[in-house]
Amino acid sequence: MIEIDYKRWGILRSKLVFFGDDLPTTEGYHFVIVENCFSKLTYHPFFILREKNNIIIDLTKEIEVLFNQMTKMRRRVIKDGLKMDYQITHQEARLDLLREFKNLYNRFIPGKGATPIVSLNHFKALLPYMTIFQGKYEDRTLEIVLLVHDGQTVKDFYNVRDESLKGSKVLNCIGSVLHWEILMYFKTLGYRTFDLGGVVPSRPAIQDYKLSFGGKVIPTYSYEAALTPMAKIIGKIQQISERKIRRFCHRNL
Numbered sequence: 339m340i341e342i343d344y345k346r347w348g349i350l351r352s353k354l355v356f357f358g359d360d361l362p363t364t365e366g367y368h369f370v371i372v373e374n375c376f377s378k379l380t381y382h383p384f385f386i387l388r389e390k391n392n393i394i395i396d397l398t399k400e401i402e403v404l405f406n407q408m409t410k411m412r413r414r415v416i417k418d419g420l421k422m423d424y425q426i427t428h429q430e431a432r433l434d435l436l437r438e439f440k441n442l443y444n445r446f447i448p449g450k451g452a453t454p455i456v457s458l459n460h461f462k463a464l465l466p467y468m469t470i471f472q473g474k475y476e477d478r479t480l481e482i483v484l485l486v487h488d489g490q491t492v493k494d495f496y497n498v499r500d501e502s503l504k505g506s507k508v509l510n511c512i513g514s515v516l517h518w519e520i521l522m523y524f525k526t527l528g529y530r531t532f533d534l535g536g537v538v539p540s541r542p543a544i545q546d547y548k549l550s551f552g553g554k555v556i557p558t559y560s561y562e563a564a565l566t567p568m569a570k571i572i573g574k575i576q577q578i579s580e581r582k583i584r585r586f587c588h589r590n591l
Contacts, residue, residue, distance in 0.1 A: 490529060
C-alpha cells in the first residue's frame with residue numbers, strides 16, 4: 339500500500355492512497371482519495387465509490403507465458419522494436435524528470451481530451467514510490483511512462499509520447515517495447531501484479547492496445563471524499579475550470 343499526505347492546490351491537506359485494504363482516517367483532511375483497490379472496502383458515508391475495469395497482468399507467470407499470452411500482433415511489434423536502436427532507461431523519479439514529463443504531456447495530451455497538468459504537488463509526494471521509464475531514439479525522447487509501486491503491485495500511472503511523429507514506425511514500436519521492458523524489470527524485482535490501467539470503451543485504439551498484452555480484466559474500486567465546505571466548493575470550481583481548459587485546448591489545437 340502507498341499512503342501519502344500532500345497539499346492539494348498548495349493549501350488543502352489531503353491524503354492519497356493506492357492499493358488500500360481499508361479506508362484511512364479522514365480526521366484533519368480536506369480530501370481523502372483511495373485509488374486502485376482490488377476489492378470493495380468497508381462502506382463509509384463520506385466517500386463516493388467509483389468502480390471500473392482494469393487490465394491486470396500476473397507477473398508471477400513465466401516470461402514465456404507472459405509473452406505468449408499477448409496477441410500475435412503485439413508480439414510481432416515487440417520483436418520488431420527490440421531490433422531498433424532505442425535507448426530505454428529507467429530511473430528513480432526526480433523533479434527535473436517530472437518537469438520534462440509535464441512539458442511533453444501538456445504539449446500533446448489536451449488534444450486527446452485530457453486536462454493539462456497544472457501542479458506537480460501530488461507527483462512530488464509520490465517520488466519515493468515512483469519509477470520513470472523513458473524511451474529515446476537518436477537522443478530524442480519518444481515516450482515517458484510514470485509508474486507507482488509498493489513492492490507487490492506496480493501501476494501504469496501516467497504516460498505520454500511525442501505525437502508529432504505519429505504514424506512513423508519508430509513511434510509505433512516504442513510503446514510496446516517500453517511496456518515489455520517494464521514488465522520484465524518489475525518481474526525481476528519480484529513484483530506480483532502489474533496494473534495496465536482501465537479499459538476505455540470510448541477510445542477503442544487505446545483499449546485494444548492495453549488488451550493486446552493479454553492481461554485479465556477485473557473490477558477495481560476507488561473512493562473519494564471531499565470533507566470540508568471549502569473542499570467541496572473548490573472541488574466544484576476545479577471541475578468547471580478543467581472543462582473550460584479542455585475546451586480551450588481543443589479549440590486551439
